[in-house]
Each structure stands twice: as structure tokens, then as C-alpha cells.
Amino acid sequence: MSIKELLDKYHVAAPRYTSYPTVPYWDASSFDQEKWKGAVTASFQASNAADGISIYIHLPFCESLCTYCGCNTRITKNHKVEEPYIAAVLQEWSLYRELFDENPRIKELHLGGGTPTFFSPENLETLIRGIFKKADLHPQAAFSFEAHPGNTSTAHLDVLHQLGFKRLSLGVQDFDPVVQFMINRIQSPQEVERVTLQARERGYLSVNYDLIYGLPHQRLEGLMDTVNTVLRLKPDRIAFYSYAHVPWVKPGQRRYSQQDLPSAELKQQLYEAGRRMLKNGGYSEVGMDHFALEHDALFEAEKQGKLHRNFMGYTEQYSRLMIGLGVSSISDSWTGFAQNVKKVEDYVEMTASGQIPVVKGHLLSATDLVLRQHILNLMCHGKTSWSDPGLQNEALFAGIQRMKELQQDGLVEIRENEIQVTVSGKRFLRNICMALDARLWENQPQTQLFSLAG
Template sequence: MACLTDIEWSEALIRRFDTAGPRYTSYPTADRFAPEFDEAAYRGHLAERAQASAKPPLSIYVHLPFCESLCYFCACNKIITRDHSRSAEYLGYLLREIAMVAPEMGGERHVSQLHLGGGTPTFFTLAELARLTDTLRRHLDFAPNAELSVEIDPRTVTADTLSELGALGFNRTSFGVQDFDPAVQQAVNRIQPLAMVERALGASRDAGFESINVDLIYGLPRQTVASFDRTLDEVVRLAPDRIALYNYAHLPSRFKAQRLIDASELPRAEDRLRIFMRATQRLLDAGYVYIGLDHFAKPDDELSRALRAGSLHRNFQGYTTKAECDLVGFGVSAIGKIGRSYCQSTRSVKTYYERLDEGKLPVERGLTLSADDVLRREIVMTLMCSMPLQYRAIEARHDIEFARYFEDELRALAPLVEAELVEMNEEGIRILPKGRLFVRACAMMFDQYLGRPSAASYSKLI
């Protein structure tokens, strides 16, 4: 994989291809899920997979929705409360769901990944998290090298908490930092001084966590190129193993919390672009490898090694080193992927409890993929990982003639080829180093759903 440190992306190039589009943690994307996909459909796909001769490993996602305070930028499904007794009730239902689903997965299914997301997972007590992990281990077989990751709010943890999480088997942490500037933190209602974050990262290292990720967000209110540069100074000094540099999408019509943000304080489009370009260059200069989309990792990180080896993968949890997995989601709003299907649980805690009380799985919507969906999913995910797309391999697996099947899509790629972002020849398609920032634009060419009505509001590519 070519080095990006010598590449310059002009503002004109970015503006030309900086359209709105999906992030492609799945294809088709979640806004295409339909309520016609119900519990019976989900159970049917579980049964089909359980009876298959070849069963892929499992990736488990558990959604823990509670937070003590509201971050104005947040678009996650969360419940703001200081009543910690609510976690015990939720956990009881969560364990019930796990007990209902686990027997239907079939035997010989090793768990290669577990991720606790939220919300704030550490809203739950250590005893509750221990009960959760014990239940998962009792029902499922975890691989010896399984990745166990947990999202951390630095305001909610101590060194003892992180040490206990390590004792439970967690080996990866992800910290929500966003920005170190006090004015920005005040504008988004998330006050967490640098010293607090530094102590949490240090405690993670002392506890033996193998990988530490830091989330940053650009485009927040009161941010400037200079202020975010100071945040980057500290992030580079703290040297996390991975960094996610997210673009803030201000969609107050969809996310009520964002209505509390003063839109007049958001940086102008020109400044957002300069913040992004400056941040990308700073991280590359600091030695981080650009993994894709908005993710960076140290050269010796597993993600970087997978990128070099051509074995990178992508799913609802982002970029991963693990081979294609079935993803099982537990908890409100959790999304899963079983074979050629997607499934999402209800977003309402009340409905979640009611369905489980009735002995039913809390399925709200989903999708059974057609043969064309499966074909396009392989293409989209290959491109999103900046892997070469080889026509013959696709043709053999899907019994198509690539050039004829995708005649319109290949023609639509011409502007990306002309801009030296993508290379096409008789063998396949390759994302060029200069095009790594624009993989979403390339993947969009193969998305047959984009021309259809959708309730989704996509973010800009950059």
C-alpha cells in the first residue's frame, strides 16, 4: 500500500467530489431496512445459518444506552438519566434476549469480537458488566484471541474501573475525546479536561489494554483551525494506537440534542475543510497510517498490518482485522447481520421490554438480501477497504459478466479515473493512493438504492 505522506489533496479536488453519501458500514445501508422483516424472518435466517455446513465466526455487539448527561452533538440512541437503578432492569432483559438467541445460532460458533457500545457502557456497575460477560461466555464460545472492546467516557472511569475491565477480559478501549478546547467542550456540553483524559489513557495502558482508540470530531461549534491544531498536539503526544477523525453532521431536524447547539457558532465550510486537511496531514506526519474513511492507526497496529496484507474488513463496528463474521446485536436499536440478512431491534426501551415479556425477540425491521444485493455488497466493501477489485473472482463467485452487468456503473466512474483517484483496466478496479479519501464516492457508483426515496440524511464525504 503506497504511502500517503507525499500526496497533496487540493481544495478544488475535495470540493469536486465532496458530495453527501453513506458511510457503508453495510450494504444495503440501514435506511433501507423494512418493517416487513420481522421476528419470524430473523429466526429463519438464524436457523438457515445454524444448519449450514460452513459457519463463520461471530461478532457480538451489545448496546448499553444509558448516559448521565447529554452531549449536544450526539446522534446515538441513548437515554439520559442519573437513576442508576435503571441499568439493573435493562440488564435483566438483555440477559433474557441473549438466552433466547444463543441456542438458535448453532454449535461450533466461535466469538472473535465483542463490543460494548452506547450510551455509556460504564454507566453500568462493574458487577453488572461482569454478569453480562459471564452470561455471554456461558452461552457462547469465545476464541482465545477474541477482541473484547468497550467504549469509555473518560468522565465515568477510574484506574480501578479500567483494571477491573481488563480482569473481565476486555483488551481494547475506545475513548470519546472529540476536542480538548474548553470553549468547544462547553458548546457541546461535554466538559472533560485534558488531564482527565490523560489519566484515563495512562490507566488503560497500566491495565494492559492491547489497543487504545481515541475519537475526535471536527466541525463542532467554536472550533477553528488553530484550536483543533492544539488538540492534535495533545493527541499526538498521548499517542493512542488508533484515531478516528469524524466529521460532525449537524442534523437538528433528526437529532433533538443537536438543537441545543448554536448553529451560528459552527465553523464555515471552508474552515471545516481546512481543519480536516490540516488534521489529516498532522496525523500522517506523526507516523499514523491512513486506514480509510476517517480512521488512522500506528504502523504496527493490527489494522495497519491488515491494510498492507490486503486482509482488511468492514462491518457495523467499522474497520476490522477479523474475517467475514456473522454479527449478532443485543439490546435496543442493535443491528445484526446473519448470512444474507440484516436485522435491527426496536429503538424503544419500553417496546423492547414488552416484546421480551411476551417471549418474542424485539425485532423492529431488517432486510433479506437479494442476489444482486450480495454481489454489490462484496464490491462496495472491497472498495471501502481500498482493496483491488478483481473482475474474474467476482464473475466466478456470482456467475456474471462484470463489464456487461455493471456497464453503467463503470461509465459513471470515468470522472474518478480522470482525476487519478481510481484506476480501471481489463482486470479490475483499484483505488489509487490519491483516491483513498474518496472511497465512499467510488462505492456509491455501485449502490443501486441511492436513486430511490429514503428518509436518511447522509453526511458529506469529507
């Protein structure tokens, strides 16, 4: 089967599998706040001493709306919102700290958004120092933040570097002016280069660029020009991923229609051209949609079999417990997930009243835990095995039967106790993992819940 035929066949709605079960299939009936606290406490006690914990902080504010964005944002130019929001985040953190019988050892900390650099350097310092109170840093601690090229100042870079941040990510997407106009994300190569060089001058060890293919009015020539500029600036790692068109979730995407998006054929050309240029430029593929230079920690993690994936995406840092702070943030105790309220006002009110502001979640069943491990293995290592009886169950074997068609198409090799993703199959990781998604197959959606794979 040709690559075009494969793409046509597997161009279906599929989760990105930053978790299993995926959010639409969480079972609310098995979840409440007290059970969640118990899951967090148990995970912390089991893992803090050795692995530490990860923290994700969602900073939702942006001065303008990027219409492609699927994140939870609040658009405002009123910077008076910064201090009350930081106070609420620190109150939420104090509520989690009450569950711990010793200082948490922070191994990973990421600021996402929204636009973290919407906040002043001084307020970001207040936030981070507040998180560090009554906490220790793990010897392998790694901190990162998302930076907007248009508003990231040298003061931002200085303050965060002094606090231990060594990595940042810049949302480039595409430098084509027509595409930038459509997605309302106007930034020049010069702005991106400025932040990149200033970060390196201050000792940041890794700079990531986000690039997206499949955006409205995107052209092959324009994307190739973007990638050539990126190759000249040589970021340490690159996330090159498919635009997720979900206007039923993000109304801002209604600025354009399906007709404005590249055809499936052009989208494939965009991907293949970008991938080829990145590989020829010295980048190695890591996991799904990621590329890294050989000195980067993400490349080393995959090489050593230590790559991990959670709600923050791919990371070289494994921790069993991840605490999500801020509106809409998702926490992961390994045995459970919990998501915070999505509205800023509700979040502030709940934290002020002494409630951990979670509104929905899921406690994993024994079957969930087995499938989660196999899906994680496939996403991070391109293979999984079940020689251990503890990693076997009926749902797994049903998923393997569904995967037989993928094997016939050359995307996986199924052996006695192992699944191995082929070189061709790496392009279809989402589809491969979907075969093991028991909850999706038990309750197939009547409407589209996920973006299209490929």
C-alpha cells in the same frame, strides 16, 4: 482539478457504508422475524466452527447529552435502570442461543453506547459472564469497549480486563473549551491521560481516541492544539472523522445551527492539518478516517489484506455473523440485516415476552450481495475486481459507468476487471462507493438522508 475543486464537487450527502444496502433503503416487504431467524441459523451453521461470531451490545444510558452524538441514547442519572436492562439483554441473548445447535464461539465483543461505563463494574461483570454462559471463546477473541474519560474508574478497567477486554476507545472529540461547551462534552486532557495510563498499566493492548472535525465553533488553532496533546499521549489508533450534522434525526444538534459550523473551506483545512499532523506523528492511514501505529492490529490487518468493516466500523476480525444486542442494535447475518426497537421500554417488553426484539430488516437479493462485496472491498482494501463471473451483474456495470466521472477526476482507475482507488481518491471513498449504490440511484431521496461527505 484542485483539491478544493474536488471537495466542492463531492461535498454531497453520502452514506458511510457500514452496510449495503444502507438502512434507509432496506426493503421491509422482504423481511419478517421467522425469515430473520432462518438467516441467522444458516449463517451460524456455515461459519461458527471456523470464524466464530461477533457480538455488539448497545448500552444506551448517559448521565448527560452530548449534542453532537448521533447514537441512540437515554439520558438519566437513575442507575436503577442498569439491572433491568442487563436482564433484558441476557434474555435476548438466550433467544438467539436457542437458534444455535452448538455453543457459539465468540470472536469479537464490543460494548457501545451511550456510555458503557455508566454501568457499575459489578453490573458489567454480570452482563459479560451471562454472555459467556453456554458459549466458547474463539482462539482469536478480541473484546473492546467505549469508555467515557469522566467516569471510567480503575475498577471498570480491572474488571473488564479480567474478563478478557484488551481494547478501549475514548471519545476525545476536541479539547477546545469553547467546542466542548457547544457539544456539552466537558473533559480535560488530564482525565483522558489518566484513563490511558491506567489502561496501559493493566495490560490493555490498544487504546483508541475519537477525534471529530467540523464541530461548531471549531478553530484550526484549537484542533491543532488537540492533536498535539493526542500525539503526546500516543494512543495506538485514532478515528478522525467528519461531524455528521443531522438535526432532523438528532434534535440535540439543534443547540447550534449550520452557521455555527466551520465553512467548507475551514473544514477542509481542519482535516488536512489533522491528517498531516497524525501522519508526521507516526500514524498510518487505515481504511477511511482511521489512523494506527504500526504495532496496532488494525494496521496489521490492512497490511495483510484482512481489514473488515461492519456496523461497529473497521475491525481486524472477520466474522460472517454479527449479533447486535440491546436497543437499536443492528445484526448482520451477511445475507440479511435486522435492527432492534429503539425504545428501552419496548425492548424490555419484547424480550420478556420471548420475542427477538427486531422491528425492521432487510434480506439481501443476489444483486445486493454482489454490490455489498464490491463496496466492502473498496472500503477496506481500496480496490475490487470482477474477474469471477459470480461477482458480475448489470447493477455493477451500471455503477462502473457512473464511476467514469470519478476516473476523469483522478479518484479511481478503472481497468478491464478491476477498480483501484487512487491516493487522491482515498479522501472520497464514500463518493466512490456511492457510484455502485444501485438502490440509492434507483430511488434518489427527496430529502437529505445522510451527512455530507468530506
